[in-house]
Amino acid sequence: MKLILHIWRQRGPNDAGKMVSYDVPDASPEMSFLEMLDVLNERLIEKGEEPVAFDHDCREGICGMCGIVINGIPHGPRPATTTCQLHMRTFNDGDQIFLEPWRAKAFPVVRDLVVDRSAFDRVISAGGFVSVNTGSAPEANSVPVAKKDADLAMDAAQCIGCGACVAACPNASAMLFTSAKVSHLGILPQGRPEAATRVQKMVSQMDAEGFGNCTNTRECEAACPKSIGVEFIARMNREYLCAALTDRPEAEGGGGV
Amino acid sequence: MTIELKSNIPSGPMEGKWEKHRFEMKLVNPANKRKYTILVVGTGLAGASAAASLAELGYKVKAFCFQDSPRRAHSIAAQGGINAAKNYCNDGDSVHRLFYDTVKGGDYRAREANVHRLAEISVSIIDQCVAQGVPFAREYGGLLANRSFGGTQVSRTFYARGQTGQQLLLGAYPALQRQIGLGAVQMFPRTEMLDVILVNGAARGIVVRNLVTGRIESHTGDAVCLATGGYGNLFYLSTNAKGCNVTAIWRAHRRGALMANPCFTQIHPTCIPVSGEYQSKLTLMSESLRNDGRIWVPKEKGDKRPAAQIPEDQRDYYLERRYPSFGNLVPRDVASRAAKAACDEGRGVGPGGLGVYLDFGDAIRRLGEKTIADKYGNLFEMYERITDENPYRTPMRIYPAIHYTMGGLWVDYNLMSTIPGLFVLGEANFSDHGANRLGASALMQGLADGYFIIPYTIGHYLANAKLEKVEPDAPACKAVIEEVAGRTARLLGVKGRRSPDSFHKELGKVMWDNCGMGRNAAGLQKAIQRIPEIREEFWKNISVLGTGEQLNQQLEKAGRVADFLEFGELTCRDALHREESCGGHFREEHQTPDGEAKRDDEKFAYVAAWEWKGEGQKPELNKEPLTFEIVHPTQRSYK
Ligand SMILES: Cc1cc2nc3c(=O)[nH]c(=O)nc-3n(C[C@H](O)[C@H](O)[C@H](O)COP(=O)(O)OP(=O)(O)OC[C@H]3O[C@@H](n4cnc5c(N)ncnc54)[C@H](O)[C@@H]3O)c2cc1C
Ligand code: FES
Numbered sequence: 104m105k106l107i108l109h110i111w112r113q114r115g116p117n118d119a120g121k122m123v124s125y126d127v128p129d130a131s132p133e134m135s136f137l138e139m140l141d142v143l144n145e146r147l148i149e150k151g152e153e154p155v156a157f158d159h160d161c162r163e164g165i166c167g168m169c170g171i172v173i174n175g176i177p178h179g180p181r182p183a184t185t186t187c188q189l190h191m192r193t194f195n196d197g198d199q200i201f202l203e204p205w206r207a208k209a210f211p212v213v214r215d216l217v218v219d220r221s222a223f224d225r226v227i228s229a230g231g232f233v234s235v236n237t238g239s240a241p242e243a244n245s246v247p248v249a250k251k252d253a254d255l256a257m258d259a260a261q262c263i264g265c266g267a268c269v270a271a272c273p274n275a276s277a278m279l280f281t282s283a284k285v286s287h288l289g290i291l292p293q294g295r296p297e298a299a300t301r302v303q304k305m306v307s308q309m310d311a312e313g314f315g316n317c318t319n320t321r322e323c324e325a326a327c328p329k330s331i332g333v334e335f336i337a338r339m340n341r342e343y344l345c346a347a348l349t350d351r352p353e354a355e356g357g358g359g360v
Numbered sequence: 361m362t363i364e365l366k367s368n369i370p371s372g373p374m375e376g377k378w379e380k381h382r383f384e385m386k387l388v389n390p391a392n393k394r395k396y397t398i399l400v401v402g403t404g405l406a407g408a409s410a411a412a413s414l415a416e417l418g419y420k421v422k423a424f425c426f427q428d429s430p431r432r433a434h435s436i437a438a439q440g441g442i443n444a445a446k447n448y449c450n451d452g453d454s455v456h457r458l459f460y461d462t463v464k465g466g467d468y469r470a471r472e473a474n475v476h477r478l479a480e481i482s483v484s485i486i487d488q489c490v491a492q493g494v495p496f497a498r499e500y501g502g503l504l505a506n507r508s509f510g511g512t513q514v515s516r517t518f519y520a521r522g523q524t525g526q527q528l529l530l531g532a533y534p535a536l537q538r539q540i541g542l543g544a545v546q547m548f549p550r551t552e553m554l555d556v557i558l559v560n561g562a563a564r565g566i567v568v569r570n571l572v573t574g575r576i577e578s579h580t581g582d583a584v585c586l587a588t589g590g591y592g593n594l595f596y597l598s599t600n601a602k603g604c605n606v607t608a609i610w611r612a613h614r615r616g617a618l619m620a621n622p623c624f625t626q627i628h629p630t631c632i633p634v635s636g637e638y639q640s641k642l643t644l645m646s647e648s649l650r651n652d653g654r655i656w657v658p659k660e661k662g663d664k665r666p667a668a669q670i671p672e673d674q675r676d677y678y679l680e681r682r683y684p685s686f687g688n689l690v691p692r693d694v695a696s697r698a699a700k701a702a703c704d705e706g707r708g709v710g711p712g713g714l715g716v717y718l719d720f721g722d723a724i725r726r727l728g729e730k731t732i733a734d735k736y737g738n739l740f741e742m743y744e745r746i747t748d749e750n751p752y753r754t755p756m757r758i759y760p761a762i763h764y765t766m767g768g769l770w771v772d773y774n775l776m777s778t779i780p781g782l783f784v785l786g787e788a789n790f791s792d793h794g795a796n797r798l799g800a801s802a803l804m805q806g807l808a809d810g811y812f813i814i815p816y817t818i819g820h821y822l823a824n825a826k827l828e829k830v831e832p833d834a835p836a837c838k839a840v841i842e843e844v845a846g847r848t849a850r851l852l853g854v855k856g857r858r859s860p861d862s863f864h865k866e867l868g869k870v871m872w873d874n875c876g877m878g879r880n881a882a883g884l885q886k887a888i889q890r891i892p893e894i895r896e897e898f899w900k901n902i903s904v905l906g907t908g909e910q911l912n913q914q915l916e917k918a919g920r921v922a923d924f925l926e927f928g929e930l931t932c933r934d935a936l937h938r939e940e941s942c943g944g945h946f947r948e949e950h951q952t953p954d955g956e957a958k959r960d961d962e963k964f965a966y967v968a969a970w971e972w973k974g975e976g977q978k979p980e981l982n983k984e985p986l987t988f989e990i991v992h993p994t995q996r997s998y999k
Contacts, residue, residue, distance in 0.1 A: 114910070115910055115911075131636060131638070133635045133636055134636070134638055135640070135746075137640065138638045138639070138640050139638075141638065141640055141861070142638055144859075145859055145861060145862070148859040148903055148905065148914070149857070149859075151903075151905065152905070153905045153906045154905070154913070154914060156911055156913055158428065159602060160427060160432055160434070160601040160602055160603050161432075161434065161436065161437045161601040161602075162601070162602060162640065162641050162643075163437055163601075163641075163643055163644075163742075164742070165436055165437050165523065165526055166427070166432040166434075166436050166437065166601060167429075167431070167432060167436075168427060168428065168432050184745065188742070188745055188746075190745065190746065190748075192748060213572055213911055214910065214911040217911060219428070220428060220429065221428070221429065221549065223429065224429050224430070224431070224537060224540075224547075224549075227431075227533070227534055227537040228537040228538065228540050228541035229541065231534050231537065232492070232493075232534030232535060232537060232538045233491065233492050233493045233534075234538065235488075235491045235492055235535075236413075236416045237409070237412070237413040237416060237488060237535075237811045237812070237815065238484070238488070238811075238812075239491075240484075240487040240488045240490065240491035240492075241487065241491065242487055243446070243486045243487045243489075243490040243491075243504060244446075244448065244503050244504055246490075247498075247501065247502025247503055248498055248502050249498075249502050250498045250499065250500050250502065253495050253496070253497070253498040254495075256493075256495040257495040257520060257521060257527075260495050260520075260527060260530060261523065261526075263436075263526075264429065264431055264432075287493065287495065288493045291493050291495065293490065293491055293492070293493045294493050
């Protein structure tokens with residue numbers, strides 16, 4: 104396959120960036136997208152040009168490290184697929200492909216396609232946990248959890264924290280990310296005692312980081328490589344409202360949707 | 361002079377050792393804990409659980425990882441599950457059986473006392489994780505579900521779909537983030553540790569490079585924990601994440617920590633075969649697939665018909681044939697070697713004949729497609745995405761790949777290396793898995809080390825050690841900073857023509873060909889001769905563009921490859937000296953007439969711990985003899 108890539112190049116956080124074009128004359132359909140970039144980078148090094156910086160690690164769609172806006176879509180055209188799991192057979196011979204970093208105020212560019220997503224870690228620090236010290240846990244089977252609740256919690260817990268939801272949102276909102284964590288823990292009995300404080304603290308940290316508001320465009324859901332749905336945002340909104348009204352944990356267990 | 365390796369295993373009966381040791385270890389007064397600073401390098405399951413637990417106890421902790429967030433450590437990729445001796449299935453499991461299986465599975469090259477402790481702790485790990493909100497799979501009654509996994513006959517594996525590592529790390533990482541929020545842990549992401557600082561012989565600090573600004577600086581403290589994961593990427597192609605490396609433990613080795621059993625590497629039988637030259641990593645298909653999939657190759661050599669056209673009686677279900685009682689569930693080393701043997705006979709399938717079938721046809725007929733989709737849907741999807749083949753219709757093609765490394769820095773029962781104050785946790789230590797790790801045991805070990813062992817043993821060390829404060833600008837720190845800066849400058853200064861990846865691939869091929877699934881003296885000697893030549897060429901011809909004062913991914917890679925180039929040679933030396941076959945280490949000269957591994961307990965029932973003797977010098981071998989009080993060595997038989 105012959106391809107023309109247009110890639111965002113930016114030396115550092117304070118430098119101006121620009122799109123630069125590169126030919127890739129010999130991509131193969133079996134290659135992954137990142138392997139195609141490896142091939143480009145090897146060639147750039149041979150020519151004495153600095154290779155394109157991009158984040159990646161597991162290359163299995165689970166660590167959440169990779170993330171490129173490909174032809175305007177975070178992680179590219181294949182639904183429910185991270186950049187590292189995208190294969191070149193998704194593209195056609197002769198295609199022009201545009202590669203850009205996540206763009207959001209809360210995710211400043213570090214270099215080329217690499218951005219700083221530490222805001223997500225701070226949102227977790229604000230309350231995305233169950234406060235249980237090592238060694239203090241009761242016997243694991245002492246609290247049964249209905250299978251449907253465990254499954255729903257798992258649906259939310261699959262979030263890989265890649266930030267595609269933010270990159271896809273016209274407001275650069277982090278509602279899908281935050282709601283996935285709030286829901287994962289809020290659905291489980293183990294997470295209920297702190298549910299009200301958790302949602303308030305995480306939402307307020309999210310705002311402080313400069314993420315935008317949710318205006319229900321649902322672009323986040325479409326971009327999410329783990330198919331996490333906007334129903335978790337609705338669930339978080341309910342949890343938030345409830346917490347704000349009562350300012351103390353709900354009395355009931357709140358297991359179902 | 362050889363070093364005396366003190367394992368510090370407590371005396372007394374096996375079942376009571378850990379309990380007794382916990383009582384006998386000294387405690388640090390709660391008010392004094394905050395006076396100690398502990399540096400934790402790595403935030404995978406081992407590092408994150410250690411950092412969080414130590415901070416909960418009141419220690420000041422600084423934690424480091426090279427990814428942009430602690431949540432992305434390679435532990436996140438573990439799929440299949442985590443073992444624990446809960447016996448929830450009432451199928452005969454117990455602490456003793458998990459202990460027994462692990463010692464036997466490790467082919468009698470692990471320390472019994474460590475393994476017993478691991479089995480004891482396994483049950484508390486599950487309690488801890490459930491309390492943190494880890495959404496393990498459950499039965500309809502609301503209780504936890506279990507499955508059997510990788511070479512065991514009881515169901516003791518806990519799992520969260522095919523994403524167990526992710527969910528366990530999303531238990532440990534928030535625990536760590538909570539401590540960061542409380543100010544008890546200071547976190548340094550995108551920071552790579554490049555050396556250890558010793559003061560009066562004890563580990564007192566580390567030198568790191570900030571990967572964004574390029575700044576090289578020191579951090580000091582009272583103890584250092586390395587939880588930096590495995591070195592599978594020595595082979596270039598492996599199931600490990602691209603960033604996995606040996607640098608942290610190799611640098612510690614060069615400062616005096618002994619490296620144990622580096623040749624014990626695990627090859628996983630169920631990975632997607634290589635598809636081309638550009639291949640950058642191999643993808644694991646969880647071993648849980650072997651519970652329902654049947655492995656076969658054509659009976660005839662060179663039979664190139666599509667799988668569907670090969671009739672039942674012309675298929676060789678070679679694992680079921682050779683190992684009737686374990687069948688497709690034989691341990692990893694056995695399954696991998698059998699696949700290699702079938703391919704070596706010319707019966708392999710797919711491009712290049714390097715693959716065997718993993719067939720779900722029978723299981724789908726028996727259980728229905730829906731049940732299979734419920735169990736393995738995400739794995740099937742992943743397979744299809746990568747290969748463009750639908751495993752519900754045609755059998756999967758799989759081939760073994762490097763997956764896990766049992767070797768690592770030598771540690772005593774307290775997880776301390778031969779450098780006082782330098783502790784090693786998780787896959788980075790030489791671990792409790794002997795010569796072969798059973799499935800679902802690495803997650804267990806990482807979390808045992810981090811949550812339940814290091815919090816005790818580090819206190820014991822600190823309470824006994826007399827440590828004076830070391831400032832980050834002390835002469836010892838400055839000297840190491842200078843060395844690290846010098847090495848970085850050297851990498852940038854060669855200005856050669858070849859990329860770090862090209863060297864890495866070359867080394868990986870030498871390792872895989874000579875120190876992979878089958879090893880022999882001639883091949884290993886060839887590798888020991890070849891690797892220094894590649895190393896020499898590396899330092900003459902490496903190209904690292906750009907500067908050191910910025911994010912420079914080539915520079916990061918080059919540094920890691922340079923260390924692999926030294927470490928690879930040691931690995932081959934270890935493999936050459938071990939004149940026996942055991943676990944993942946198969947020496948072709950040492951096999952039974954029917955091709956099974958032949959151990960030599962008389963000569964090799966020891967841990968090989970290698971000592972760095974300086975650049976260009978031969979490493980020196982030290983031995984820790986292994987004794988077996990309870991699980992007496994026999995030939996492992998899975999027939
Ligand atoms: C695909 C796959 C599937 C697996 N599935 C299972 C399974 O089902 N069950 C099971 O029990 N085991 C499984 N394993 C094995 C298991 O996942 C690992 O052994 C385990 O997670 C290792 O954990 P760790 O904490 O020791 O290291 P890791 O999780 O690898 O963490 C290493 C940490 O060290 C940091 N680091 C490394 N070097 C440096 C440095 N120089 N400076 C700073 N930081 C550094 C990294 O940033 C990272 O934070 C699997 C492994 C793979 C590859
Ligand atoms: S590299 Fe890990 S998700 Fe893509």
